[in-house]
Amino acid sequence: MPEFEPITGRYMKVSIKGKEHRVFVEEAGQGIPLICLHTAGADSRQYRHLMNDKEVTDRFRVICFDMPWHGRSDPPTGWWLQAYELTTEDYLAAIEAVWRALGVERPVFMGCSMGGAIMLRVASEFQDEIRGVIGLESAAYAPGRYNEFLHHPAVHGGELVATYTWGLNAPQSPEAGKRDNWWYYAQSGPGVYRGDVMFYSFDFDAREHIRGIDTSKCKVSLLTGSYDYSCTPAMTEAVAKEIRGCRYTEMENIGHFPMIENYELFRTYLMPELDFMAAD
């Protein structure tokens, strides 16, 4: 018998802001829906260890999708006539469209990096309809990652982006996890990481919105790695202070990509938050 992993991947047609998209969705497990968002310039392969973790998939239906333009999801028709630059509005619209199309009720959302940032807006926008959010490396405001070399004709974008983000891993993380993430980054489309960083560095500012999150309706857990210099522990702590009832833990010896750089260590921090989310 072939050694298949328990992950199933499919393509889904979904309308986002009136435009048809072809989005890649993969999932594993049964139970409480847990919808996961990848980092900037990457794709849902970053969650492969989570989707292979039986202790998680025994009680969660883990659903991960590639954002449009990322991984195995296509950009919309006519993409060649626009520069890809993600906005907060577009990001929220894509997440909501995929979630509604899946037809799942009261999901938990989890996202990392820019996905962790948008979790704060997912919580503020949809708090009446979701169980909670787990923000990995979440900042309410995070300028500073942008530079023009990220998409430049004289630079190999894939190699630069992958190398530029390498240092966001903790030095203690296993070589294999860091190298996997490097490879995923190197495979992003031209200018996609730049377009994501534009959202992260310029458009996104949730400092006001987080004050409106009611954790009695929507639980909030925040986890940030001690070696993350893009979203530092201090930046997440500042968010946690603004959300009453929010849980926050700094993850020792982890960087900006906990689910892929060092899953074995990350899961020791994640499991208590999944328990928290599952409890009624």
Next chain:
Amino acid sequence: MTNFPDEGWMEAFRETVGRDPELAVISKWFDVDMGLTFGERRYALRVRKGRIEEIIPSPRFDTRTQFQIRGPMDLWKRFLSETPPPLYHDIFAMIMRVPEFVLEGDTLVAMQNARALHRMMSLMRSVGKQHA
């Protein structure tokens, strides 16, 4: 670490770079002239195909380099420590978050060679171990 950053340490760095199997794979086009400043100690490096061909200590101003990386000694020591603290564990982390650590000159050339340059700089930590 006692010899960092004297000329003997730089020679050991050159050897470490020269026998790195990963650089051998990725550095076919890694040809740069670059400056390295450790506190008050300055060097110019001529890198060809990923090998450090020449190390010029205390270069005169007519020794031209394309880009330079400089920082005070205490930052380099943190970077080279066995378990570097957050923000000091990677050159891109320091360039972004530590104002006294500077990449300057033709930064485009540095970024064109980011993968090999980053690998070479990270190998400095291996030299530190040999001299610890």
